[in-house]
Amino acid sequence: MGNAPVELRGFRIWKGYLDGPAQAGLVAALRPVLKAAPLFRPVTPRGQAMSVRMTSAGELGWVTDRKGYRYEALHPSGTSWPAIPDAVLAIWAGVTGLERMPDSCLINYYGADARMSLHQDKDEEDYSWPVVSVSLGDDGLFRIGNTTRGGKTDSIWLGSGDVVVMGGDARLTYHGIDRIRFGSSRLLPKGGRINLTLRVAS
Numbered sequence: 001m002g003n004a005p006v007e008l009r010g011f012r013i014w015k016g017y018l019d020g021p022a023q024a025g026l027v028a029a030l031r032p033v034l035k036a037a038p039l040f041r042p043v044t045p046r047g048q049a050m051s052v053r054m055t056s057a058g059e060l061g062w063v064t065d066r067k068g069y070r071y072e073a074l075h076p077s078g079t080s081w082p083a084i085p086d087a088v089l090a091i092w093a094g095v096t097g098l099e100r101m102p103d104s105c106l107i108n109y110y111g112a113d114a115r116m117s118l119h120q121d122k123d124e125e126d127y128s129w130p131v132v133s134v135s136l137g138d139d140g141l142f143r144i145g146n147t148t149r150g151g152k153t154d155s156i157w158l159g160s161g162d163v164v165v166m167g168g169d170a171r172l173t174y175h176g177i178d179r180i181r182f183g184s185s186r187l188l189p190k191g192g193r194i195n196l197t198l199r200v201a202s
């Protein structure tokens with residue numbers, strides 16, 4: 001679906017990869033996942049509450065608390081994470097062409113004031129697998145830096161249905177979300193932004 005990807009600092013960005021009905025279908029597929037594994041507010045290893053709320057699907061879910069950043073087989077409530085919906089796996093297959101499927105789908109929810117500071121995704125065992133991000137709902141200002149901390153950055157607004165592949169030489173490139181444009185989309189009934197990140201964690 002959609003146009004050819006644009007490239008920015010090694011990230012492949014598919015604007016409008018998912019059309020409106022596909023976005024709505026994805027939200028419907030995520031509803032039972034969020035019911036089985038409710039969003040929680042993570043705390044950094046230093047004890048700071050993150051502004052995003054999160055949960056996961058798949059065999060492993062990314063979590064953070066006082067004990068550190070890591071993948072866990074269980075939601076903080078002690079239940080296993082729900083399976084990654086097929087519609088989500090189809091996006092991974094479509095943009096990566098890989099046969100290997102991700103074993104983790106992090107679900108981030110950004111309310112009006114949520115952001116995510118520049119970071120690398122580096123808790124996975126093998127960086128040769130890409131990370132795929134799917135945006136739904138309100139626009140988010142995505143900042144892309146370098147493979148080491150600091151230096152120049154470029155920013156691009158990610159809209160609902162946009163898909164980003166972070167792989168190859170850019171697999172460890174710093175990235176983050178500076179802010180969202182709350183209310184810019186009507187996809188989610190209460191507004192806000194959902195971002196899915198698909199990963200081969202182990």
Ligand SMILES: O=C(O)CCC(=O)C(=O)O
Nearest residue numbers: 106108121133177195197
């Ligand atoms: O929300 C986004 O677009 C990026 C999320 C992200 O980088 C992460 O969860 O590691």
Ligand SMILES: [Mn+2]
Nearest residue numbers: 119120121175
């Ligand atoms: Mn990330």
